[in-house]
Amino acid sequence: MSARVAGSRSTPRVAALALAAALALTGCSEDEPTDSPAPEKISITITDDEVSPLGERVEVPAGEPFTVEITADRAGEMHVHSNPEQEWAFEEGTTTIEATLDQPGVAEVELHDPDVVVLQLEVR
Secondary structure, three states, rough: HHHHHHHHHHHHHHHHHHHHHHHHHHHHHOOOOOOOOOEEEEEEEEOOOEEEEEEEEEEOOOOOEEEEEEEEEEEEEEEOOOOOOOOEEOOOEEEEEEOOOOOOOEEEEEEOOOOEEEEEEEOO
């Protein structure tokens, strides 16, 4: 019988500790910031026939904006093989593009002068 009495005394303590822990965790989650992180910046440089990066794979979050900064010695256009496809036009000098890709997978970013794959955007 003493085992039952001891068990019944500890049950309210366990319940109280579980409740306190749950309230503490709930309180912590409310204090977390809800701001999304700043968009990732991807830099691309085009000088004469040299392009950097060249075929590099870069992760970007699905449905979240990211920034592409293109510094070029001429105007041009890049094609993003995503769904839907996108075209990034750029001018001589520095062009900043805000982009968002919704479809998970890998989207190649191509330049046609010279004909190269500049980036592989891994959308997660």
